[in-house]
Amino acid sequence: MEGVRHVLTLRIYYEDTDFSGFVYHASYLRFLERARTEILRAIDFDHRRLWEEKREGFVVRRMTIDYLKPAQMDDVIAVTTQAEDVKAASLVLRQVVTRGGDMLVAATAQCAYLRAGRPARMPERMRREMLRTE
Template sequence: MNYRFPVRVYYEDTDAAGIVYYANYFRFMERARTEWLRDLGFEQDVLRDEHGIVFVVRSARADYLQPARFNDLLWVTGEVRGHSRTAMTIGQDILRQDDEKLLCRGEIGIVCVNIDSFRPAPIPGIILEKLKHAD
């Protein structure tokens, strides 16, 4: 696990049974990926405005193993599992902080695209290097 981002489960994240609504796990993962880039010195709006690229989700998969509940403190992790010139696969786990219990395991396919053409664009090498070597 290269990166850990803390998340607290709010009431708005839960369903009528008081557990996290399944789609919200993807929101937690997105938030962690954004903060991971930010922690490495890359703001997504700067990448868009100054470099003409954005990262888009190509695929998203999740295995729900245990429920997260209202007020739980979670860790959302991020790890580069593979990459090509224009795409990468990010493994993301969600664990409860107090017992490190794995609640959800996800895999997100990300593609770097040119903002004008929306065609695949090379991932800047400095971003890949920092992501792969972040601890």
């Protein structure tokens, strides 16, 4: 099962790199997090509103990341995020970072939906939107 897909384009800045001039490995975590936030916005949900109104939202339970090729300062990258598996209270997002036609990073994020710190069913509209195909 595959669902909604979102692409976030970013430029690499000096602050994203290490002493070698390549993107520091932990910087990719920030890029991936931004993309997970934007896929929620694309289906008309956002972290802040969910937390402020209902004290609920996603947390990352597990991530796997394969670093395949480095990006450098001034590169423009695309982070593609796609819902791969959507359940009542969790989802798996597949994320790929590319530059041109080159795959740089492949990641999978297993996310749990929490309400007041406890596992909970995500809103039904959110689940339906995550499941939709374009």
